Amino acid sequence: MKVHIKNGRVIDPATGLDQVQDVYVAAGHIVGLGSGPADFHPNQVIDATGLVVCPGLVDLAVRLREPGGEHMATLESEMHAAAAGGITSLACPPDTDPPLDEPGLIDMLKFRARHMPGPRVYPVGALTWKLQGDRLTEMAELHESGCIAFSQADARMEDTEVLLRALEYAKTFDLPVWLRPQDAFIGRGGVAHDGIVSARLGLPAVPVPAETVALSTILLLVRETGARVHLCRLSSRAGVEMVRRAKHDGLPITCDVGIHHVHLSEMDTADFNSNCHLIPPLRSLRDRDALRQGLADGTIDAICSDHTPVDEDNKQLPFQESEAGATGVELLLPLTLKWAAETGLPLVKALGYLTHRPAGILGIPAGHLAIGGPADLCLFDPEAPWTVTPENLASLGKNSPYLGLEVLGRVRYTLIDGHLDFKR
Amino acid sequence: MSPKISPNLQLTEDGRLRHLLTLDGLPARILTQILDTAESFISVGDREVKKVPLLRGKAIFNIFFENSTRTRTTFEIAAKRLSADVVNLNIGASSQSKGETLLDTVANLAAMQADMFVVRHSAAGAAHLIARHVAPHISVVNAGDGRAAHPTQGLLDMYTLRHFKGPFHKLRVAIVGDILHSRVARSQIHALTTLGCPEVRVVAPRTLLPRDVESMGVHVYERIEEGIRDVDAVLMLRLQNERMQGARLPSSGEFYKRWGLTPEKLKYAKPDAIVMHPGPMNRGVEIDSDVADGKQAVILPQVTFGIAVRMAVMSMLGGGQA
Numbered sequence: 001m002k003v004h005i006k007n008g009r010v011i012d013p014a015t016g017l018d019q020v021q022d023v024y025v026a027a028g029h030i031v032g033l034g035s036g037p038a039d040f041h042p043n044q045v046i047d048a049t050g051l052v053v054c055p056g057l058v059d060l061a062v063r064l065r066e067p068g069g070e071h072m073a074t075l076e077s078e079m080h081a082a083a084a085g086g087i088t089s090l091a092c093p094p095d096t097d098p099p100l101d102e103p104g105l106i107d108m109l110k111f112r113a114r115h116m117p118g119p120r121v122y123p124v125g126a127l128t129w130k131l132q133g134d135r136l137t138e139m140a141e142l143h144e145s146g147c148i149a150f151s152q153a154d155a156r157m158e159d160t161e162v163l164l165r166a167l168e169y170a171k172t173f174d175l176p177v178w179l180r181p182q183d184a185f186i187g188r189g190g191v192a193h194d195g196i197v198s199a200r201l202g203l204p205a206v207p208v209p210a211e212t213v214a215l216s217t218i219l220l221l222v223r224e225t226g227a228r229v230h231l232c233r234l235s236s237r238a239g240v241e242m243v244r245r246a247k248h249d250g251l252p253i254t255c256d257v258g259i260h261h262v263h264l265s266e267m268d269t270a271d272f273n274s275n276c277h278l279i280p281p282l283r284s285l286r287d288r289d290a291l292r293q294g295l296a297d298g299t300i301d302a303i304c305s306d307h308t309p310v311d312e313d314n315k316q317l318p319f320q321e322s323e324a325g326a327t328g329v330e331l332l333l334p335l336t337l338k339w340a341a342e343t344g345l346p347l348v349k350a351l352g353y354l355t356h357r358p359a360g361i362l363g364i365p366a367g368h369l370a371i372g373g374p375a376d377l378c379l380f381d382p383e384a385p386w387t388v389t390p391e392n393l394a395s396l397g398k399n400s401p402y403l404g405l406e407v408l409g410r411v412r413y414t415l416i417d418g419h420l421d422f423k424r
Numbered sequence: 425m426s427p428k429i430s431p432n433l434q435l436t437e438d439g440r441l442r443h444l445l446t447l448d449g450l451p452a453r454i455l456t457q458i459l460d461t462a463e464s465f466i467s468v469g470d471r472e473v474k475k476v477p478l479l480r481g482k483a484i485f486n487i488f489f490e491n492s493t494r495t496r497t498t499f500e501i502a503a504k505r506l507s508a509d510v511v512n513l514n515i516g517a518s519s520q521s522k523g524e525t526l527l528d529t530v531a532n533l534a535a536m537q538a539d540m541f542v543v544r545h546s547a548a549g550a551a552h553l554i555a556r557h558v559a560p561h562i563s564v565v566n567a568g569d570g571r572a573a574h575p576t577q578g579l580l581d582m583y584t585l586r587h588f589k590g591p592f593h594k595l596r597v598a599i600v601g602d603i604l605h606s607r608v609a610r611s612q613i614h615a616l617t618t619l620g621c622p623e624v625r626v627v628a629p630r631t632l633l634p635r636d637v638e639s640m641g642v643h644v645y646e647r648i649e650e651g652i653r654d655v656d657a658v659l660m661l662r663l664q665n666e667r668m669q670g671a672r673l674p675s676s677g678e679f680y681k682r683w684g685l686t687p688e689k690l691k692y693a694k695p696d697a698i699v700m701h702p703g704p705m706n707r708g709v710e711i712d713s714d715v716a717d718g719k720q721a722v723i724l725p726q727v728t729f730g731i732a733v734r735m736a737v738m739s740m741l742g743g744g745q746a
Contacts, residue, residue, distance in 0.1 A: 199634035200448060202548045202571030202610055207635065272549030316527055316557075318547035320570065 001043055001418055002026045004036065008048025008379060012055060013352035014368035023053055025375040028418035033371060044420070048379055051412055054351050056088025056119070056376035058358040058367045060256050060304035061232065062329055064121070066112070067105065068097025073309035073396040075109075078329070079118025081395035083422035085305070085329040086378035086411040089359065089366045090119045094126040095153035101126035101137045106145035117421045120376075122148045122362055124178060127166050131155035133184075136166055140173055148362055149230065151178040154279050158184035160217060167227035176363070180232040181214035181239065182280070191320045193283040197266040203320060206281050208236045215239055219246045222253060230361055231255040233306060235280035237290035244299040254361050255299065257291050258306035259335045260326055264288070264401055274315050274322035275401045278306075292343065295353065302358040305332040309397020327397035334407035337382060341408075347382065375418040384410035433555050441740050443555045443564040446573035447614040455619055459583050461736035462729065468505055469731065479508035479742045482539040486512045487530070488567070489545040494703060495567050495577075498727070499542045502734035506742070508540075530554050538562060540741060548572035563741040571605050576737060577702050578611025580730040581659065582619060584722055587729065588698050589656050592616065598625040598645070598652045598693075600683060601661030601710050602632045604672075608702045609661055610640075617641040627651030627683065631672035648683050652693045660685055660701045663710050676709045686712040690720065698722045 003025040010033065011018045017033075024032030024040055031037050062082060065073040082090055092109075094100035100109070106123050113121040125147030129135040132155075139150055150170060157163050157179075170177045187206030192198040194205035215231070219242065222229050234240060234257050243255050260278060265285045269276045276282060294300040308325025315322050332354065340350035359367025366376055387406050390398040414422035434450060436442045441454055468474055484503045486496050496512060503510045515529060530541065540563045543551050548570035555564040568574040582592075589595055597616055603609045603626050616624045617640070626637060627645045638644060645651030652658050668676040685699065699711075699721045707713045715721060 194635045196636045196639040199636045199640060200610065200614075202573070202605075202607055204571075205635070272552045313525060316553070317525065318545065318550040318553055318569070320549070321547050 002041065003415065003418065003420070004040065004042035004045045005048050005053055005377070005379070006045060008051050008053035010053045010369070011348050011351055012369040013348050014356035016348060017369070018348045023369070023377070025415065025418050028375055030369060030371055030373055030375050033369060046379070046413060050381060051379045052347065052382055053377060053379050055355040055367050055369055056378045056414065056416060057086045057333060057354045058362065059087045059090040059307070059329065059332060060302055060358050060361060061258070062087070062090040062092055062305060062307040063095070063309065063325070064092050065309060066096065066109070072311045075112055076116055077394070077396045078307070078309060079113065079116055080422070081393070082329040083118045083414045083416070084394040084411060084424070085331070086333050086380055086414055087119050087329055088376035088378065088414060088416045089122065089362065089364060091122045091124050091148065091362060093124050093153040094151055095131065095155065099126045099131045100124070100147070101129055101131070103138070103141050103145040106142060106147055110146050117419070119416060120366070122146070122364065124149045124151045126150065127152050127177060128157070128162065133157040133159055134162055136162070136169055139170060139175055143173065143175055148364070149176040149178045151232070152180070154180060154182070156182060156184040163217070164221050164225070167221050167225040167229070171225050171227040174228065176228040176230055178230040178232050179218055180280070181211050181218055183210045183214045186210040186213060191277060191281065191324070192269055193266040193281045195266050195284050197270050201270065201272065203269070208238055208283070211236050211239045211280065212242060215242050219251065222251050226252065228252050233258050233261070233280055234291065234294070234300060235261055235283050235287065237287045240290045240294040240299055244294065244297070247299060254301045256302040256304050256358070256361070257295065257300050259303050259328060259332050260306070260401060261288065261291055262295070262303060262339050263335060268401060269319070272319045273401065274317060274319050275326060275399050275403065277319055277322050277324045278326060279324045292339070296343070302361055303332070303336055303353040304358065305329050307395070307397070309395050310399045312398070315399050325399065327393060327395045327400050329395060330393055331388070331400065331402060331407070333380060333411065334409040337409040338407060375415055377415040378411060379413040380409055380411045382409050384408065386410050433552060444575050444737050444741065445551045445555055445564065445566045447575045447578050447611045447618065448573065450618065452618050452620070455579070455582065455615060458579055458733065458736050458740065459586060461740060462583055462732040465732040465735040466729070468735070469728065474505055475507055476505065477507045478739045479503070479506040482508045482742050483537055484508045484510050484540045484542060484738065485533050485538045486510065486542045487515055487533065487544070488513065489515045489543070489550070490568070491516055492544055492568070495544065498730050499567060499734055502731050503738060505731070506735055506739055508738070508742070526550065526553065527557055530558065534559060534562060540565065540738065542567050544568045546570055565737060565741065568607055571607050572610065574607040574611050576730070576734050577608050578615045579737070580726060580733040581612055581700060581702070582615045583729045583733050584700060584726050585657055587725070588722055592619040592621045595621050595657065596623040596655045597621055597657045597659060598627055598655045599659045599661065600627040600648060600651065600685065602663050602667055603628050603637060603661070604632045604634055605664060605667065606661050612659055613640050613642055625651050625655065629673070629683070648685070648689055649692050652689065655693045655697055657698045657700060658685060658690070658693055660699065660711050662702060662704065663706055668709070680709050684708070684710055684712060685715050687714050687718065690715055700726055703727070
């Protein structure tokens with residue numbers, strides 16, 4: 001399969017490239033940027049006039065809901081939705097049912113994913129058995145099966161001894177550990193930021209120390225063990241400041257934020273909208289601004305969708321009883337463009353948070369455009385408006401805080417390994 | 425950065441009361457209208473025939489997902505005095521335990537030709553959720569949702585205050601006790617700040633206060649002696665049994681000693697200050713019997729006024745303005 005992508009605005013955040021030119025793809029690889037190989041006879045020509053051509057997006061947190069969550073969404077539906085969002089590589093957290101804690105489950109997931117169109121799937125294995133926080137998983141075996149990192153997802157980790165040993169064990173194999181900083185006790189049962197809105201609405205609250213106390217524990221243990229740790233879903237100003245200082249001290253850490261936290265705040269939960277029930281909770285506007293500042297100064301390395309499809313039965317409940325999470329794979333790009341527009345960030349910089357930076361965290365050869373590199377590409381119209389409606393979302397999860405709103409930026413083509421996996 | 429501007433669920437397009445879910449965001453004119461309407465119903469209870477025909481033929485369903493005898497009974501009496509047909513349902517023990525969702529339960533009841541739901545639920549926002557999904561002819565009255573709101577209690581407290589102490593703009597009021605877990609306190613605060621009370625105080629240990637409670641327009645006092653100094657009214661809150669010992673309080677004894685309202689502490693308030701309590705009281709925990717039964721207490725009138733206030737709310741929602 002040879003593809004000639006003509007006349008697109010080619011952006012490669014890794015190199016700073018941003019110019020209108022052609023891209024040539026053959027046998028799953030990029031074979032030409034600007035000019036193609038001699039006697040290139042494409043099977044397909046894509047006119048990309050008016051479109052941005054960039055590396056396929058790399059999403060660090062996509063719940064595919066298999067195994068165990070098929071009533072919410074299926075591997076097939078969410079792989080398709082991710083491709084519709086321009087995503088070509090994704091990491092899926094281990095909080096499935098059963099959790100991804102043994103090699104057989106990873107083999108099955110990878111086998112199923114390989115045989116359907118859609119992004120490359122990189123499973124994150126469970127750090128502890130059943131995510132219960134007391135017994136390590138067979139990390140080396142899981143790594144051989146394809147796990148690229150190990151995590152507790154949103155499960156609490158009460159025993160800090162186990163956390164210390166998990167980091168030491170992971171360090172033995174130089175495996176990265178992904179942790180969302182969350183104290184095992186503070187804020188248990190909480191569903192909203194401990195701030196002005198929860199004060200008014202009487203929602204059980206999650207105070208900021210739920211994040212910062214855990215963060216300080218993690219940072220001390222990283223200092224102690226030298227383990228490579230990626231911090232997931234930062235939510236608070238104080239948390240951003242701690243990570244900033246730790247990075248300044250040279251700790252081997254990286255950090256991400258969920259796209260909804262870049263835009264929304266506790267104010268959006270004020271009408272009990274359960275689509276704004278997220279983990280971690282949407283915090284104050286000051287916290288949100290600090291997250292934006294953290295992105296701007298490099299404290300936060302990547303933006304992810306934290307895609308969590310939830311069916312209506314589990315969302316149409318009183319806020320505190322509803323299942324947390326928002327659908328995200330199809331909003332990751334438009335909401336990142338919205339953030340870039342609001343902060344005056346050039347596209348080539350903004351897209352870096354969705355491409356080479358998360359690819360670097362995953363340690364995969366993706367997220368940039370290189371001759372000889374994999375032809376994972378996202379072609380999108382940055383000006384195309386569309387309204388977020390259940391019908392316009394390919395994901396089976398229709399749970400979006402943005403339902404009914406118009407966003408800009410629509411993916412037109414997604415190429416994965418040189419195949420046209422999505423076209424709109 | 426609100427991505428969705430929701431219409432005010434509680435008001436009709438022409439500004440009349442559509443549902444009563446919370447006092448947060450309800451305009452002062454509606455609150456005053458409810459209090460004024462209640463006043464006209466006070467005398468109904470003194471008549472030989474304690475009924476007015478305003479809601480004749482209307483079906484009111486008291487749906488209680490959380491147990492309550494007192495609140496349910498006062499709603500029932502109020503509905504009956506308006507000549508409505510009343511159905512009481514204690515859901516706590518039936519459908520929910522069988523796994524039926526809240527909205528399914530409500531849809532089933534709506535199919536029984538209900539005109540109004542009076543709902544109590546343990547989760548904040550439950551009444552809002554129901555109100556968003558009911559047919560246009562059905563009104564929802566929140567009879568308490570989690571820690572969020574108990575609007576009829578807040579209103580009857582305003583009625584009591586106005587009755588005994590006159591206009592709100594001249595009052596200094598202290599709310600004492602477990603503010604954090606109290607839907608009553610939240611409704612009182614919203615009502616008082618909306619009605620123009622210039623000084624609303626909350627008095628509690630930091631563990632029983634929401635972190636950003638000041639943002640609701642109240643002044644925080646940790647010590648009761650200072651908190652109730654020169655106030656016109658002391659609004660006591662019930663301390664739930666499960667909060668008496670644990671991470672937030674060491675013991676009911678220590679709470680009583682520091683924050684319980686005794687005759688000695690009450691002396692810090694104005695000499696003619698009134699004492700209110702939403703009931704049921706824990707004597708010897710948040711309030712001393714000598715205060716509860718003393719001449720400054722207006723706790724029983726609160727109950728009586730509660731019926732008139734609930735009649736007012738239901739009649740306004742049912743279309744029959746008094």
